Amino acid sequence: MxxxxxxxxxxxxxxxxxxxxxxxxxxxxxxxxxxxxxxxxxxxxxxxxxxxxxxxxxxxxxxxxxxxxxxxxxxxxxxxxxxxxxxxxxxxxxxxxxxxxxxxxxxxxxxxxxxxxxxxxxxxxxxxxxxxxxxxxxxxxxxxxxxxxxxxxxxxxxxxxxxxxxxxxxxxxTAPISAWIERRFSRAGPGGTGNVKAAGNYAASFAAAAPLAKLGFQQLLWLDAVHHTHIEEFTAMNVFVRRGDTILTPPLSDTILAGITRDSLLRLAGSLGLSMVEKPVDVAELVDAIASGEDVEVFGCGTGAVVAPVELIGDETGLRLPLPPFPVATRLRRHMLDLQHGxxxxxxxxxxxxxxx
Ligand SMILES: Cc1ncc(COP(=O)(O)O)c(C=O)c1O
Missing domain, CATH: 3.30.470.10 (Aminotransferase class 4, branched-chain amino acid transferase, N-terminal domain)
Structure with missing residues (x-):
C-alpha cells in the first residue's frame, strides 16, 4: 500500500x-x-x-x-x-x-x-x-x-x-435528540432492502421526514411495516430502550440494518455490567411506560451519531412526551468515543x- x-x-x-x-x-x-x-x-x-x-x-x-x-x-x-x-x-x-x-x-x-x-x-x-x-x-x-x-x-x-x-x-x-413515531409511512417491508444500505431506502424516508423540522423534531422512529406496533429503528440509527436495569433492542430482521455500533454495544454490554437483550419493543407499551414516569431511556446509535439519547418523543396524535435523564446513554457514548479515539x-x-x- x-x-x-x-x-x-x-x-x-x-x-x-x-x-x-x-x-x-x-x-x-x-x-x-x-x-x-x-x-x-x-x-x-x-x-x-x-x-x-x-x-x-x-x-x-x-x-x-x-x-x-x-x-x-x-x-x-x-x-x-x-x-x-x-x-x-x-x-x-x-x-x-x-x-x-x-x-x-x-x-x-x-x-x-x-x-x-x-x-x-x-x-x-x-x-x-x-x-x-x-x-x-x-x-x-x-x-x-x-x-x-x-x-x-x-x-x-x-x-x-x-x-x-x-x-x-x-x-x-452534541445534544439529546427528539424522535417522531412515524405511524403513516414505512421504511422497510419484509423481504425488501431494509437490512442493507441501499440508497433508495433513504430517498424513501424523505417525504416522512420533510415535516419534522417544522414540528420541532429531528429523527423518525420507524415502526414495523406490517402492524405498525413495534419500533424498528431511527432514520439512520438503531434504537435501544432501557427500562430499569434491562436494555432492549429490536432483534435483527430483514427490515432492520445490522448496525456496527449496535453490534459493538451488544458485545460491550457484559464488560460494562449492563444487561442488553435483543427483544421486540411494543411502541404502545413504551409510550405508557414513559407516560407513567417509569425509569426509561431511549437512545439511537450509529456511526454518525455514535450514541444519541432521546429527550422528547412525539407523534401525529399530538403526543409530546419528555423523557427523564439518560445516564446509561451518556456513559455508552463516552465509552464508544474513547474506544474510537484509542x-x-x-x-x-x-x-x-x-x-x-
Ligand atoms: C437505517 C440505519 N440504521 C442503523 C444505522 C447504524 O449503523 P452503523 O452503526 O453501522 O453506522 C444506520 C447508519 O448507517 C442506518 O442508516
Missing part, C-alpha cells in the same frame, strides 16, 4: 487546506477521492483521483433504477497513548462485509474485503491532514457503489463505479491504525 500521490495536481489540491471551524458535516469535501470501475466482470485497481464531477450518461442505470449502495464510516484521530496521532478506522472489515451484503442484495459485484480496507487506509493516510483533532470529530468516509451502465433496460448494470469520498466532520449530535483498548480488530504519510 502506498499513499504517495503520484500526480502533482493532487498534491497541490491538498496543500494548505484549512479545516473550517465549525466543521459541520459535508462543508468541506476532501479534494481527493478513491475510485475504481468494474468492467468485463472484474474490478480495475482502485486509484486516487481529484474530486471532480463524474461524467455520466443521462441513461446511467443507477439514476433510473437506484442500483446504488453505500457505507458510512469514520477515521478518528488517535488520542490514546498507543501510536498517538495516527488515525484510527473503526471496525473497517465489518463495514466491508456489510458493503458486500448490500451489493449482493442489489445484484451488484462484491469488492474484495482486503481491497476495500486497503483503499480506506490509503485514502485516510493521504488525507491525514483532514483528520480533525478533537474528540467526537472525525474524517467521515463514504464508500459508494453504483450501476454505471448507460442503458434503460430494467436489468442490473454490467458496469459499476466504486468511489470513496471523505469530509471532515463534527460530532453529529483512549481505551478495544477488542481485536476494532481499532485499525492508519499510518500517516
Amino acid at each position: 502506498t499513499s504517495t500521490l503520484a500526480s502533482p495536481d493532487l498534491r497541490r489540491r491538498l496543500e494548505g487546506i484549512q479545516l473550517p471551524d465549525p466543521l459541520g458535516f459535508g462543508t468541506l469535501m476532501a479534494p481527493v477521492m478513491a475510485i475504481a470501475h468494474y468492467r468485463d466482470g472484474a474490478w480495475e485497481d482502485v486509484r486516487l483521483d481529484a474530486l471532480d464531477p463524474l461524467s455520466l450518461a443521462p441513461h446511467t442505470q443507477a439514476l433510473h433504477y437506484g442500483q446504488a449502495i453505500f457505507e458510512g464510516m469514520k477515521a478518528y484521530r488517535n488520542l490514546g497513548t498507543d501510536l498517538p496521532g495516527t488515525a484510527l478506522l473503526f471496525r473497517p472489515h465489518e463495514h466491508a462485509r456489510r458493503f458486500n451484503r448490500s451489493a449482493t442484495r442489489l445484484g451488484m459485484p462484491e469488492l474484495d474485503e482486503d481491497v476495500y480496507v486497503a483503499t480506506l487506509e490509503r485514502l485516510v493516510s493521504t488525507l491525514d491532514a483532514l483528520v480533525p483533532e478533537r474528540q467526537g470529530q472525525s474524517l467521515y468516509l463514504r464508500p459508494t457503489m453504483f450501476g454505471a451502465t448507460a442503458h434503460l433496460s430494467v436489468v442490473p448494470s454490467t458496469e459499476y463505479c466504486f468511489v470513496v469520498l471523505a469530509t471532515p466532520s463534527d460530532a453529529f449530535f 483512549v481505551l483498548p478495544a477488542p481485536a480488530g476494532w481499532q485499525r491504525p492508519v499510518p500517516t504519510r
Whole structure:
C-alpha cells in the first residue's frame, strides 16, 4: 500500500487546506477521492483521483433504477497513548462485509474485503491532514457503489463505479435528540432492502421526514411495516430502550440494518455490567411506560451519531412526551468515543491504525 500521490495536481489540491471551524458535516469535501470501475466482470485497481464531477450518461442505470449502495464510516484521530496521532478506522472489515451484503442484495459485484480496507487506509493516510483533532470529530468516509451502465433496460448494470469520498466532520449530535413515531409511512417491508444500505431506502424516508423540522423534531422512529406496533429503528440509527436495569433492542430482521455500533454495544454490554437483550419493543407499551414516569431511556446509535439519547418523543396524535435523564446513554457514548479515539483498548480488530504519510 502506498499513499504517495503520484500526480502533482493532487498534491497541490491538498496543500494548505484549512479545516473550517465549525466543521459541520459535508462543508468541506476532501479534494481527493478513491475510485475504481468494474468492467468485463472484474474490478480495475482502485486509484486516487481529484474530486471532480463524474461524467455520466443521462441513461446511467443507477439514476433510473437506484442500483446504488453505500457505507458510512469514520477515521478518528488517535488520542490514546498507543501510536498517538495516527488515525484510527473503526471496525473497517465489518463495514466491508456489510458493503458486500448490500451489493449482493442489489445484484451488484462484491469488492474484495482486503481491497476495500486497503483503499480506506490509503485514502485516510493521504488525507491525514483532514483528520480533525478533537474528540467526537472525525474524517467521515463514504464508500459508494453504483450501476454505471448507460442503458434503460430494467436489468442490473454490467458496469459499476466504486468511489470513496471523505469530509471532515463534527460530532453529529452534541445534544439529546427528539424522535417522531412515524405511524403513516414505512421504511422497510419484509423481504425488501431494509437490512442493507441501499440508497433508495433513504430517498424513501424523505417525504416522512420533510415535516419534522417544522414540528420541532429531528429523527423518525420507524415502526414495523406490517402492524405498525413495534419500533424498528431511527432514520439512520438503531434504537435501544432501557427500562430499569434491562436494555432492549429490536432483534435483527430483514427490515432492520445490522448496525456496527449496535453490534459493538451488544458485545460491550457484559464488560460494562449492563444487561442488553435483543427483544421486540411494543411502541404502545413504551409510550405508557414513559407516560407513567417509569425509569426509561431511549437512545439511537450509529456511526454518525455514535450514541444519541432521546429527550422528547412525539407523534401525529399530538403526543409530546419528555423523557427523564439518560445516564446509561451518556456513559455508552463516552465509552464508544474513547474506544474510537484509542483512549481505551478495544477488542481485536476494532481499532485499525492508519499510518500517516
Ligand atoms: C437505517 C440505519 N440504521 C442503523 C444505522 C447504524 O449503523 P452503523 O452503526 O453501522 O453506522 C444506520 C447508519 O448507517 C442506518 O442508516
